[in-house]
Amino acid sequence: MDSSTGSDNFSSVYARAYDATYCDKDYEAECDFLEEIFCRYKGGTVQSVLDLGCGTGGHALLLARRGYQVWGIDRSPEMIAIAREKARTAELANSIHFEVADICSLDLRRVFDAVICMFAVLSYQVSNEALVAAMCSAHRHLTSGGLLISDFWYGPAVLVQRPSERVKIVQDGAERLVRITQPALDTEHNVVQVRFHIMRLRGKEVVEEANEEHELRYFFRPELEFYLAHTGFVIEHFCPFPQLDERPGERTWNVTLIARAC
The missing domain is CATH 2.20.25.110 (S-adenosyl-L-methionine-dependent methyltransferases)
Incomplete structure (x- = not known):
């Protein structure tokens, strides 16, 4: 029997089990939701996407298949290895790039039309310092007016x-x-x-x-508004994930924030 204990990175056992564990996750519908946001807040002009905390590439691969140029970043080498193999199998190597890196210190020296942080990646930024670093990293990689889209655990719920x-x-x-x-x-x-x-x-x-x-970490709207404003963003919208036209409430565990880089 192979036994391991996770640390800062997901263990190899967790990484290998990840896709099977979340086999019921509707990545197609979630990418539809992202494209709805792209259309409403960027007029359908989004062409490049940076996926921070991409895991095994569930969203990144589908977005690449839909025609976007995508970079996926995760600090787990095991997750990135799985994502790269999936990209190779799907023959998407020319439209997607996966890299092992910490999203808080990332500097790719290039910008994107949108940055996404899916599956509560923002909630893994537990300290104020990590949260600010992650938001600054997102801003650093966005074009002027580019979108930051992230779901997070909602405090009231x-x-x-x-x-x-x-x-x-x-x-x-x-x-x-x-x-x-x-x-x-x-x-x-x-x-x-x-x-x-x-x-x-x-x-x-x-x-x-x-x-x-x-x-x-679970967040409340006022604190996120404060941190986003102080890292160069303007708030566009908060909504339940993935329901663009609804309002968050005490039954909304996952909430989406949409912010624009200024």
């Missing part, structure tokens, strides 16, 4: 609904993946400490196992 333990079991070929999620709410620091226990089973045998400790 987290405090009302409260995170709870969950178990997810999915079939991955001849094997089963079991992920146990155990969250702990820290209201003093506006974070949720999440412990993942992942097992890959072949029959009754555990062939791979990993423990991961993640920490995610």
